[in-house]
Amino acid sequence: xxxxxxxxxxxxxxxxxxxxxxxxxxxxxxxxxxxxxxxxxxxxxxxxxxxxxxxxxxxxxxxxxxxxxxxxxxxxxxxxxxxxxxxxxxxxxxxxxxxxxxxxxxxxxxxxxxxxxxxxxxxxxxxxxxxxxxxxxxxxxxxxxxxxxxxxxxxxxxxxxxxxxxxxxxxxxxxxxxxxxxxxxxxxxxxxxxxxxxxxxxxxxxxxxxxxxxxxxxxxxxxxxxxxx
Amino acid sequence: xxxxxxxxxxxxxxxxxxxxxxxxxxxxxxxxxxxxxxxxxxxxxxxxxxxxxxxxxxxxxxxxxxxxxxxxxxxxxxxxxxxxxxxxxxxxxxxxxxxxxxxxxxxxxxxxxxxxxxxxxxxxxxxxxxxxxxxxxxxxxxxxxxxxxxxxxxxxxxxxxxxxxxxxxxxxxxxxxxxxxxxxxxxxxxxxxxxxxxxxxxxxxxxxxxxxxxxxxxxxxxxxxxxxxxxxxxxxxxxxxx
Numbered sequence: 001x002x003x004x005x006x007x008x009x010x011x012x013x014x015x016x017x018x019x020x021x022x023x024x025x026x027x028x029x030x031x032x033x034x035x036x037x038x039x040x041x042x043x044x045x046x047x048x049x050x051x052x053x054x055x056x057x058x059x060x061x062x063x064x065x066x067x068x069x070x071x072x073x074x075x076x077x078x079x080x081x082x083x084x085x086x087x088x089x090x091x092x093x094x095x096x097x098x099x100x101x102x103x104x105x106x107x108x109x110x111x112x113x114x115x116x117x118x119x120x121x122x123x124x125x126x127x128x129x130x131x132x133x134x135x136x137x138x139x140x141x142x143x144x145x146x147x148x149x150x151x152x153x154x155x156x157x158x159x160x161x162x163x164x165x166x167x168x169x170x171x172x173x174x175x176x177x178x179x180x181x182x183x184x185x186x187x188x189x190x191x192x193x194x195x196x197x198x199x200x201x202x203x204x205x206x207x208x209x210x211x212x213x214x215x216x217x218x219x220x221x222x223x224x225x226x227x228x229x
Numbered sequence: 230x231x232x233x234x235x236x237x238x239x240x241x242x243x244x245x246x247x248x249x250x251x252x253x254x255x256x257x258x259x260x261x262x263x264x265x266x267x268x269x270x271x272x273x274x275x276x277x278x279x280x281x282x283x284x285x286x287x288x289x290x291x292x293x294x295x296x297x298x299x300x301x302x303x304x305x306x307x308x309x310x311x312x313x314x315x316x317x318x319x320x321x322x323x324x325x326x327x328x329x330x331x332x333x334x335x336x337x338x339x340x341x342x343x344x345x346x347x348x349x350x351x352x353x354x355x356x357x358x359x360x361x362x363x364x365x366x367x368x369x370x371x372x373x374x375x376x377x378x379x380x381x382x383x384x385x386x387x388x389x390x391x392x393x394x395x396x397x398x399x400x401x402x403x404x405x406x407x408x409x410x411x412x413x414x415x416x417x418x419x420x421x422x423x424x425x426x427x428x429x430x431x432x433x434x435x436x437x438x439x440x441x442x443x444x445x446x447x448x449x450x451x452x453x454x455x456x457x458x459x460x461x462x463x464x465x466x467x468x469x470x471x
Contacts, residue, residue: 073397089398090349090382172382172393173354186385190284191356 003199009176010184011203017092017180018160021099022153025107028100033111037118055105063169066098070170090172095180098166107156114148115141151215158211161204247442248275249449250295252286254302255386256327256360257432259411260463261300261453268452274445282386284357290315290437297440298450300432302327302387303359307435320436320447323468325460327430328406329363329422335400338420344371351382351393351402359430360387364403366427407464431468 003011036048054062070089071077080088088094118141126136142149164182171178173187181204188197253261258280265276279286279296287306290299291313299316301307304323310316331343352368353361361383368374374381382399384390387408394402395412409419424430434453436446457467 067392067396067398071397077397087398089393168385170398172351172399173385174379174382177379187354187356190282190288192284192288 003203004196006175006179007181007184007196007200010179010181010200013092013176013179014161014181017095017099017163018157021096021103021160022107022156024096025100025103025156026149026153029104029108030111033108034115036108036112037115051108052105054102059102059163059165060169062102063098063166066094066101066166066170070094089170090174090178092177094170095167095178098170099160099163102163102166103156103159106159107152110148110152110155111145114145118144147218150218154211154215158208158215161208161211246273246275247445248277249297249440249442249446250277250279251298251300251446251449252279252281252290252294252296253300254283254286254359254432255280255388256302256405256407257300257325258388260325260407260460260465263459263463264453264456265449268449271452272445272448274449276449280388282354282358285386293439295439296437297442297446298434298436300324300434300453301359302430302432304429304431304433307433310435310437314438316435316437317443320434320450322434322450322454323431323470324434324450324453325432326466326468327360327363327432328424328464328466329360329367329403329427329430330406330409330419331401331422332394332404332409332414332419333401334394334414334418338401338418340371340420343420344373346373346377346401347380348401349380349382349399350377351384351390351399351404353387353390353403354383354385358384358386360390360403360405363422363427363430367403367422370426405464410462410464432465 032047032051036044036051067089068074069076070080070087072081072087077087088097122140122144123136126140131139162182163180164186167178167180167183168186171180171183173179173183181200185197185200185204188194188200251261251265258278261278265278268274269276281289283302283306286294286296286299287301287310290296290310299307299310307316307321311318311321331338333342336342350368352364355361355365365374368377368381382393384393387405390402391404391408391412393399394404403422406419406421434450436443436450440446461467
């Protein structure tokens with residue numbers, strides 16, 4: 001029983017997609033998480049609800065809206081086409097956009113809760129020492145919340161690995177471009193190729209389990225070391 | 230009491246009528262809905278329709294999905310179910326012949342355009358959907374598959390494929406005539422693929438052995454087989470033996 005090249009390619013695409021989407025999310029979302037943790041604006045709950053939406057929305061609904069958003073028949077899609085010369089549907093970049101929305105709450109929420117528990121004292125001390133916003137983030141906030149960045153990254157990565165509905169809707173199942181492991185697996189099952197399906201499913205199960213073990217073992221150690229997460 | 234009595238009698242009525250669960254290939258869903266509406270009005274029975282790719286439905290049935298009637302988009306899976314003892318052989322029948330069409334909403338739809346096609350083309354997945362297999366054979370016949378490598382976007386079933394083109398994300402696609410008719414697409418936007426370019430799109434239906442209402446399911450299938458006019462209006466060819 002050996003894994004066939006197409007499945008290997010799907011596995012590679014999946015890992016690449018999860019890595020790129022997670023990295024981008026970790027770069028883009030900290031300001032949002034910070035704002036959610038500290039803002040007193042009246043519409044903060046609205047933004048919070050929007051961020052949490054991908055948790056409960058069926059991924060196919062998300063995918064369907066993205067399909068309409070990417071469509072060159074409507075304005076947003078036309079802008080994308082004018083800017084990039086191509087459409088986002090059925091492309092790897094489109095999947096990255098979709099995955100970032102799909103995994104957004106998994107990255108934002110751990111960051112938000114650790115930002116919220118951060119003491120004001122250290123930040124105020126840093127400010128009196130004349131540090132600007134960026135320096136305060138670099139020397140105070142990040143070192144104190146590093147663990148939550150690791151957790152957010154792992155959760156985002158793990159969640160994107162299992163992405164299915166969104167990719168089914170906007171991916172177009174192109175081998176080497178948008179065929180991720182979950183789609184390849186679904187196709188094997190529907191085509192009754194159970195041997196390949198078992199191989200892929202087993203592999204995905206193992207990767208996910210190992211990743212989650214990393215997350216929980218890491219959490220455990222931290223609790224023992226400092227008494228809090 | 231005088232008011233209550235007729236109400237109580239009404240309560241008893243639904244017990245006689247059966248509720249059938251029909252698994253139907255995605256392409257035939259809208260046509261079946263019309264047929265079912267007429268049948269429900271005539272018999273008082275109720276029908277729940279589950280649409281999906283033929284391969285997907287077949288897999289579900291293999292694993293015990295509680296359907297009464299299976300209307301596939303091919304003539305392989307129903308026969309396989311019979312061979313596996315999951316469906317009744319005497320009810321196995323051809324109910325429609327599908328027609329594949331090249332849909333190009335933004336330009337000319339003819340053989341030359343398809344032969345020289347160089348942008349994205351939507352098709353159903355050949356491994357799981359009969360229309361996908363037919364589309365791939367047609368593309369092979371025109372020898373355009375290698376040229377379109379990486380440009381063929383595959384919908385999970387033919388409904389999904391239709392959506393890709395309708396939403397404008399794929400400029401053209403190989404879809405079923407029935408879908409085009411149901412959506413009211415003007416005929417100049419599509420071209421019918423010659424049936425000899427691909428394998429048969431004969432669609433077979435069969436009553437499943439685990440059905441709790443095999444008689445009603447059989448009756449619905451018979452009713453469907455008599456709807457020649459409706460079927461050809463809906464974009465299907467009529468099987469030879471009708």
